[in-house]
Amino acid sequence: xxxxxxxxxxxxxxxxxxxxxxxxxxxxxxxxxxxxxxxxxxxxxxxxxxxxxxxxxxxxxxxxxxxxxxxxxxxxxxxxxxxxxxxxxxxxxxxxxxxxxxxxxxxxxxxxxxxxxxxxxxxxxxxxxxxxxxxxxxxxxxxxxxxxxxxxxxxxxxxxxxxxxxxxxxxxxxxxxxxxxxxxxxxxxxxxxxxxxxxxxxxxxxxxxxxxxxxxxxxxxxxxxxxxxxxxxxxxxxxxxxxxxxxxxxxxxxxxxxxxxxxxxxxxxxxxxxxxxxxxxxxxxxxxxxxxxxxxxxxxxxxxxxxxxxxxxxxxxxxxxxxxxxxxxxxxxxxxxxxxxxxxxxxxxxxxxxxxxxxxxxxxxxxxxxxxxxxxxxxxxxxxxxxxxxxxxxxxxxxxxxxxxxx
Amino acid sequence: xxxxxxxxxxxxxxxxxxxxxxxxxxxxxxxxxxxxxxxxxxxxxxxxxxxxxxxxxxxxxxxxxxxxxxxxxxxxxxxxxxxxxxxxxxxxxxxxxxxxxxxxxxxxxxxxxxxxxxxxxxxxxxxxxxxxxxxxxxxxxxxxxxxxxxxxxxxxxxxxxxxxxxxxxxxxxxxxxxxxxxxxxxxxxxxxxxxxxxxxxxxxxxxxxxxxxxxxxxxxxxxxxxxxxxxxxxxxxxxxxxxxxxxxxxxxxxxxxxxxxxxxxxxxxxxxxxxxxxxxxxxxxxxxxxxxxxxxxxxxxxxxxxxxxxxxxxxxxxxxxxxxxxxxxxxxxxxxxxxxxxxxxxxxxxxxxxxxxxxxxxxxxxxxxxxxxxxxxxxxxxxxxxxxxxxxxxxxxxxxxxxxxxx
Numbered sequence: 001x002x003x004x005x006x007x008x009x010x011x012x013x014x015x016x017x018x019x020x021x022x023x024x025x026x027x028x029x030x031x032x033x034x035x036x037x038x039x040x041x042x043x044x045x046x047x048x049x050x051x052x053x054x055x056x057x058x059x060x061x062x063x064x065x066x067x068x069x070x071x072x073x074x075x076x077x078x079x080x081x082x083x084x085x086x087x088x089x090x091x092x093x094x095x096x097x098x099x100x101x102x103x104x105x106x107x108x109x110x111x112x113x114x115x116x117x118x119x120x121x122x123x124x125x126x127x128x129x130x131x132x133x134x135x136x137x138x139x140x141x142x143x144x145x146x147x148x149x150x151x152x153x154x155x156x157x158x159x160x161x162x163x164x165x166x167x168x169x170x171x172x173x174x175x176x177x178x179x180x181x182x183x184x185x186x187x188x189x190x191x192x193x194x195x196x197x198x199x200x201x202x203x204x205x206x207x208x209x210x211x212x213x214x215x216x217x218x219x220x221x222x223x224x225x226x227x228x229x230x231x232x233x234x235x236x237x238x239x240x241x242x243x244x245x246x247x248x249x250x251x252x253x254x255x256x257x258x259x260x261x262x263x264x265x266x267x268x269x270x271x272x273x274x275x276x277x278x279x280x281x282x283x284x285x286x287x288x289x290x291x292x293x294x295x296x297x298x299x300x301x302x303x304x305x306x307x308x309x310x311x312x313x314x315x316x317x318x319x320x321x322x323x324x325x326x327x328x329x330x331x332x333x334x335x336x337x338x339x340x341x342x343x344x345x346x347x348x349x350x351x352x353x354x355x356x357x358x359x360x361x362x363x364x365x366x367x368x369x370x371x372x373x374x375x376x377x378x379x380x381x382x383x384x385x386x387x388x389x390x391x392x393x394x395x396x397x398x399x400x401x402x403x404x405x406x407x
Numbered sequence: 408x409x410x411x412x413x414x415x416x417x418x419x420x421x422x423x424x425x426x427x428x429x430x431x432x433x434x435x436x437x438x439x440x441x442x443x444x445x446x447x448x449x450x451x452x453x454x455x456x457x458x459x460x461x462x463x464x465x466x467x468x469x470x471x472x473x474x475x476x477x478x479x480x481x482x483x484x485x486x487x488x489x490x491x492x493x494x495x496x497x498x499x500x501x502x503x504x505x506x507x508x509x510x511x512x513x514x515x516x517x518x519x520x521x522x523x524x525x526x527x528x529x530x531x532x533x534x535x536x537x538x539x540x541x542x543x544x545x546x547x548x549x550x551x552x553x554x555x556x557x558x559x560x561x562x563x564x565x566x567x568x569x570x571x572x573x574x575x576x577x578x579x580x581x582x583x584x585x586x587x588x589x590x591x592x593x594x595x596x597x598x599x600x601x602x603x604x605x606x607x608x609x610x611x612x613x614x615x616x617x618x619x620x621x622x623x624x625x626x627x628x629x630x631x632x633x634x635x636x637x638x639x640x641x642x643x644x645x646x647x648x649x650x651x652x653x654x655x656x657x658x659x660x661x662x663x664x665x666x667x668x669x670x671x672x673x674x675x676x677x678x679x680x681x682x683x684x685x686x687x688x689x690x691x692x693x694x695x696x697x698x699x700x701x702x703x704x705x706x707x708x709x710x711x712x713x714x715x716x717x718x719x720x721x722x723x724x725x726x727x728x729x730x731x732x733x734x735x736x737x738x739x740x741x742x743x744x745x746x747x748x749x750x751x752x753x754x755x756x757x758x759x760x761x762x763x764x765x766x767x768x769x770x771x772x773x774x775x776x777x778x779x780x781x782x783x784x785x786x787x788x789x790x791x792x793x794x795x796x797x798x799x800x801x802x803x804x805x806x807x808x809x810x811x812x813x814x
Binding site: 019 | 486
């Protein structure tokens with residue numbers, strides 16, 4: 001018998017039929033003898049409806065009151081799921097964030113969890129009840145309702161699993177696990193049985209949006225195993241665990257990619273301290289997020305080239321800002337390209353294997369794919385290539401590293 | 408400067424445009440120097456939507472969880488109104504029932520308010536904020552969300568006005584006050600400036616559904632003046648106050664009527680103790696509400712006739728139950744009629760004026776309207792007549808007692 005925290009997202013609870021189906025899954029897990037805490041999101045579409053209502057009155061709306069409104073989405077779902085469970089004969093009790101007492105700071109719309117009171121939940125579990133908790137929400141020290149921002153329900157689930165020392169945190173989504181790459185591009189992509197937290201972080205931030213980064217960070221910090229599963233199909237899903245609990249480590253776990261990137265290069269920048277800061281400063285102070293940043297050594301001893309990537313939607317705005325700044329800095333020229341993609345190899349195994357990069361570049365070269373930029377981290381190698389090579393590049397790498405075969 | 412509690416019903420907050428209009432009204436009252444606590448209902452249609460969601464899973468739904476869901480309707484409105492107020496430059500803060508701490512018993516779906524903590528609200532008022540409270544909801548001693556049942560937002564408003572010792576409790580609806588009778592039947596019906604609690608209770612229970620009975624009872628008990636106003640038109644509305652604060656008392660304040668009644672008579676019932684109980688017992692234990700009950704003295708010393716009225720929707724069911732019971736009791740016959748209406752004269756002045764009944768019966772007789780049943784209370788005389796006489800009866804009485812003229 002284990003204590004399991006399950007989390008069902010908006011699509012999984014998108015109608016009362018689906019909520020009834022979730023109730024069946026919860027009851028099945030309970031029949032196996034497990035204690036269950038279930039975290040749910042708002043029904044799909046509901047949060048957008050509430051956002052639209054609030055924004056029709058003020059944009060941005062008052063942050064405190066915005067959270068009061070948003071929190072109702074999950075509150076409806078917890079009630080509905082408990083009604084379904086009780087109707088099927090399973091004792092259940094719902095909790096809002098405030099009722100559990102999920103204590104957060106008071107940063108409305110993007111609050112952080114400080115502490116969880118597990119007393120009421122433990123009492124209910126001991127009474128044989130399934131406990132259903134509203135995701136995405138909490139309460140500050142003064143009793144104001146707060147929300148955790150995007151992906152907040154995942155965070156609630158992982159934080160609850162941590163507080164309750166749960167054996168596993170199961171995240172139910174509309175995919176049946178984490179794959180070696182997007183199966184729409186590589187039909188032979190393989191579902192991974194296990195993945196380390198570090199790899200999941202790189203996969204998530206690179207576009208495999210199965211899990212929210214914050215919840216993976218949280219789970220990693222407290223060593224809570226996460227399992228990603230489909231709410232629509234049965235199957236073991238993908239278990240995400242600390243690196244040291246994976247016995248046989250594959251070199252490469254997967255290939256992530258990001259097709260929403262654009263690059264901007266400032267050519268002939270005077271090579272003096274503070275230049276990078278001045279160029280990126282104008283960009284980030286306009287709330288444009290920067291992804292890769294590359295600067296090579298000064299090529300003639302006095303000037304250098306500076307390149308970074310931004311989201312494609314921010315490309316034009318960033319270009320204008322940088323062009324203005326470049327004039328001021330007396331840089332030679334600014335060039336940009338929004339027809340690029342980033343492809344990344346991810347795997348903790350590459351840490352101890354220098355040959356991976358060579359093998360990657362060779363595979364791309366064999367198909368005549370020109371690499372425009374390279375960036376690496378401990379467990380990741382990313383390259384930027386022309387967008388027309390996205391599918392080809394991913395497929396070539398998937399083949400080269402034999403990712404369709406289990407490690 | 409006064410402390411005013413305002414309550415806006417579902418129609419008044421039925422869209423964000425209307426919520427914005429309510430914000431304007433609140434700000435106007437505040438400019439006059441008043442401290443304001445505003446109670447709001449769910450946006451019209453919203454409660455029905457939530458009820459349908461819950462009932463699609465179980466009917467009846469688990470009562471605790473049903474309240475968790477229903478309470479979100481008002482929670483959305485408080486957030487929206489505060490967003491509108493803040494956007495217009497008026498400091499405001501919203502409170503759910505749990506946040507105020509409107510303590511109730513734990514009778515889910517029909518909880519009663521036990522106690523209101525006024526500390527947080529007083530603190531906000533002192534800070535110059537408008538306080539917006541979710542109607543219809545509270546929290547029990549264990550922190551479970553409860554709702555107060557139909558018309559609960561009126562009750563919340565009156566209870567808050569009592570707890571805060573407010574100068575006035577203003578109930579905004581879609582009518583501009585309480586009328587001498589329904590203006591759709593008597594176009595010259597007059598808006599009453601003042602009305603006593605007792606009269607309002609009789610008017611409300613007899614079908615003038617402006618205010619919920621419970622909130623009038625509450626206001627009466629604690630002597631909180633209530634003002635009924637339109638949220639769409641300006642005007643003084645109708646002030647409902649203790650009887651002793653009305654200087655010049657009219658004999659008759661208004662004419663109420665109920666066209667949804669049906670009557671059932673058991674003829675030749677053996678005249679022995681417990682008979683009334685046995686007949687009404689089968690009806691009320693089937694959750695059928697009984698309105699008028701009339702039994703005259705035994706006409707031949709051994710048997711009597713027993714008549715009562717029920718809602719027209721319950722007529723057939725009640726007839727079947729009573730027919731079965733009548734056989735068992737060896738009553739002679741059961742007859743029923745669902746084409747009747749009840750017309751009532753209401754006024755505290757009639758208490759000291761015996762001639763009212765005579766005048767009423769005479770007025771009806773002058774138009775050939777036959778009276779089938781009569782029932783009286785301290786401040787009310789009700790008659791049952793054939794439904795075809797409803798409009799004529801009301802008009803004749805309105806004229807006879809000169810209700811179009813101010814007292």
